[in-house]
Amino acid sequence: MPTRTRARRTLAVLALTGLVAAGLAGCGKSYDDHVKACTAALRARADGDKAKPEACKPLKEDDYDLVDAHVALEKAGLFPSRG
Template identity: 40%
Template sequence: MRRAIALIAGGALILAGGVTGTAIWLSQPSYDDIAADCAAALTERAEGNKAKPSACHGVNEDDYQALVMSAVIDDLGWIDEEGNVDKNEILKDALEATP
């Protein structure tokens, strides 16, 4: 009888721990959510500010560099309405900058 009570109590504790752990894990933001927050923070930061926003601390360095380049290209107006790089805008800017 004592053994059965101990097994039931142990099983209940394991189950409660598993449910709690799963709930905590599910409440954490996904990597995609963190990257989206980082992209938004890069878009909103002041021009000339080179500091890494706090929203980007969970993003790995390669992805962060890609997000920075995306923000820069978007700021330059080189992205069309469909989200693609507009080569004509790049060429226009290059030709206008030529003395």
């Protein structure tokens, strides 16, 4: 019986490891990817629109404020666009 218990425990650990790995792989975008997506969304946002785009939701508030200010300066022609 001890080998059967060990086999179950091993299978459980392997299954849990697989689920965790799949979950981490499913997270998808890196933080940098989120920043780039947010920047693109802000560039595409209509002038005067102050709503936070969905693509910017994963960003920390301070980072969002910096990206928003950067894009606003680009749109005003005070800061060169990087595309």
